[in-house]
Amino acid sequence: MNALEHQLSYPLGDTMPETGTTLEIAPGVRWVRMKLPFALDHINLWLLRDELDGREGWTIVDCGITSDETRAAWERIFDSELGGLPVLRVIVTHMHPDHIGLGHWLTERWNCRLWISATDFNAARLASSSTTGFGGDSAARFMQSHGLTDPSSLDKIRARSNYYASMVPKVPESFRRILDGDVIPIGPAGAKHDWTCHVGYGHAPEHMSLHSAGLGLLISGDMVLPRISTNVSVIDLEPEGNPLPLYLGSIERMRALPADTLVLPSHGKPFRGLHTRIDQLKAHHDERFAELMQACAERALSSADALKVLFKRELDLHQTTFAMGESIAHMNALWHAGKLSRAVGDDGVMRFSATSSGRRTAD
Structure with a gap:
């Protein structure tokens, strides 16, 4: 949790929409909050009043996971919150299950198009039909090679071979591509606002945040969250991946947006203090890098050993899986920067050591 959260401001206080209802944030912008079956127990979704191809209606931003409870909550919203108007399109910030999960159902329900980056669309299609990177034997072997040796945990990871597909059983057959810098006019006829796409790397392959200068709003997705740091992980699909510098560079580019922007995050409450939060997140990772270097x-x-350095609390299996990915990401970043060397021991476990050469060792 963010110990410096008091440096941010929450214009809505503790006011939040109940599941199956909406709360207006700005003219034509409504906040939807859906439950998640994890320690991170909710996701924020957004409804934008819109007009597309001469039809009045709504744009949905992000979908929630595939579950009967989430479908039922959406149906209550459709019945009572849309003023009898249809959903015209579904924009998804990225391919993670809580964001794209019900994308197939929503686009079929309303006969509308999914808008998403091409990389995340294809990644979702791959993940929905593959065991690589989201559980199963490959993930268990990868975690084991980085020091996770508890037999029970490894067995549970192997058993989660359909983890992504269980929450994203289907991805729409077609999509409309969105790119960094694209400007999407959204709003009712005569009252449209331009929403600019801002690409973010590190958390997802090609995450898209949406900024409206006219409304002073940033739908940040998972790139900037007020209370927790964004998960930035290495998975077995790309073992030598180096996503943390990509993530930190992405949020640094968001500093070009106005400091008083109201940030609409996927988790937590809408807040002001974008530049402050960017500073906090960069300092957080700098501190973790320094602690790992000392250790x-x-x-x-190993990256499993490093969990005790990075996380000061007990972790359940779901949290451990994410935490291992983050630990490997930190280790890989320091290795790519030449600050750590790495070697595989006789036990098959990769371990990292501080190096004084400043150069990455070949292996």
Whole structure:
């Protein structure tokens, strides 16, 4: 949790929409809050009043996971919150299950198009039909190679071979591509606002946040969250991946947006203090890098060993899986920067040590 959260401001206080209802944030912009079956127990979704090809209606931004409860909550919203108007399109910030999960159902329900980056669309299609990177034997072997050796945890990871597909059983057959810098006019006829797409890397392959200068709003997706740091992980699909510098560079580019922008995050409450939060997140990762460097100077550490450095609390299996990905991401970043060397021990586990050469060792 963010110990410096008091530096941010929450214009709506503790006011939040109940499941199956909406709360107006700005003219034509409504907040939807859906439940998630995890420790992170909710996701924020957004409804934007719109007109497309001469039809009045609504644009949905992000979908929620595939579940009967989420479908039922959407149906209550359709019945009572849309003023009898249809959904015209569904924009998805990225391919993670809580964001794209019900995309297939929503686009079929309303006979409308999914708008998403091409990379995330194709990644979702792959993940929905593959065991690589989201559980199963490959993920278990990868975690084991980085020091996760508890037999029970590994068995559970192997058993989660359909983890992504269970929450994203189907991805729409077609989509409309959105790119960094695209400007999407959204709003009713005569009252449209331009929403500019801002690409973000590190958390997802090609995450898109949406900024409206006219409304002073940023739908940040998962790139900037007020209370928790964004998950930035390495998975077995790209073992030498280096997503953390990509993530930090992405949020640094968001500093070009006005400091008083009202940020609409996917988790947590709408807040002001975008530049402050960027500073906090960068400082957070700098601190973690420094702690890992000190620990690896004392002895060689696996990424599983590093969990105790990075996380000061007990983790359940779901959290451990994400935490291992984050730990490997931190280790890989320091290795790519030449600050750590790495070697595989006789036990098959990759361990990292501080290096004074400043150069990455070949392996």
